[in-house]
Amino acid sequence: MDTPVYQGSCFCGKVTYEVMGKPLISAYCHCTLCQRLHSSAFIHTVHFSETSFKWTCAESCESVTDTYPVAGKPWKMRYRCKECGATVASHNSKANNWSIRGAQLERDETGKIKAWDELKPTAHMFYGTRMLDINDDLGKWEGYENQSKKIS
């Protein structure tokens, strides 16, 4: 079977990328950095291995993205679109992986994210700093799923 490939893009569509195969992590993140960066109570973050991520901008992605380090974590680099300002991905050189935002993945004609069953979140992480309670069946973790204390 061929490895599935998923497309993602920023708000304006100038910055595009693709990711392949099974995510390392797919979770709703309630950490304070994600809250601040996205002005959102939580986001859907999806992690892929180093080799499963590829920039695919029509022009060179280097010319249409800005990079900036995450405060206090020099091994984490964030990428945002110069045109629309949207954060598109971050790279972690310690873990050798890429993190993308689920909400930026390609949609089907009904507006739903394609291949949702393969990509959907399996947990809520950094749930201790949540801005609202979530009443679903997914596990709630203090940090990463299966690597931290389970809250509920």
Ligand SMILES: [Zn+2]
């Ligand atoms: Zn953009």
Ligand SMILES: [Zn+2]
């Ligand atoms: Zn987060």
